[in-house]
Amino acid sequence: MPVKAMDLFDAYAKNALPKDHGYIVTSSFSANSVYSHYEIVSYNNVKTIYPNDEGLTFQTDGKKLFILIEPGSYPNKGMEPFVRSNAEKIPLRFSELDLHTCKNQTRIYWAKEAVISYGSFTISRPAGINFSFCFYQLPDMYQSMQLFFEKTFSKECSVPFVDAKKVAAIIADKIKTKMVWDYQAE
Numbered sequence: 186m187p188v189k190a191m192d193l194f195d196a197y198a199k200n201a202l203p204k205d206h207g208y209i210v211t212s213s214f215s216a217n218s219v220y221s222h223y224e225i226v227s228y229n230n231v232k233t234i235y236p237n238d239e240g241l242t243f244q245t246d247g248k249k250l251f252i253l254i255e256p257g258s259y260p261n262k263g264m265e266p267f268v269r270s271n272a273e274k275i276p277l278r279f280s281e282l283d284l285h286t287c288k289n290q291t292r293i294y295w296a297k298e299a300v301i302s303y304g305s306f307t308i309s310r311p312a313g314i315n316f317s318f319c320f321y322q323l324p325d326m327y328q329s330m331q332l333f334f335e336k337t338f339s340k341e342c343s344v345p346f347v348d349a350k351k352v353a354a355i356i357a358d359k360i361k362t363k364m365v366w367d368y369q370a371e
Contacts (some may be wrong), residue, residue, distance in 0.1 A: 189329045195316035204231045208320040213239040219343045223252040227364040247306040248299040251275040257290030287348035332358035
């Protein structure tokens with residue numbers, strides 16, 4: 186059975202990162218609450234990948250999709266996500282995000298559109314419980330990503346399973362429709 190996903194930095198060390206096109210999912214979890222955000226990057230036609238002090242830099246274009254999860258008790262919920270502290274911000278306004286409010290009042294936001302990063306992007310080396318995974322382009326990749334988000338939303342972010350399942354399906358569909366490159370087969 187082929188490997189569906191691998192830690193990004195392990196894949197780099199094993200020379201197992203896809204060069205033609207790939208998907209990277211990174212997380213950032215708060216140490217004090219279930220506040221978290223995810224960044225999904227699809228990329229294509231990598232010129233080079235090299236390590237630096239921050240993490241791995243990819244010399245290629247990338248499409249980024251952001252997800253933000255706020256617990257019901259989050260004190261800055263009225264503050265636009267792009268002006269929050271460095272540990273909590275994503276580069277978007279509320280008007281650029283879709284929202285699902287869970288039955289436990291956790292709010293899940295996700296980008297309406299992917300943001301394109303031209304030329305290069307860097308994936309920071311994760312610390313603590315944060316992670317960076319590379320998903321491989323396989324026939325069931327979107328289903329694997331959906332299951333991955335269901336589990337991490339539910340287990341890591343305390344999202345009720347029914348809400349995690351619903352939002353994970355929406356996000357997997359968004360990845361499939363908004364993050365593919367023109368030449369890429371679905």
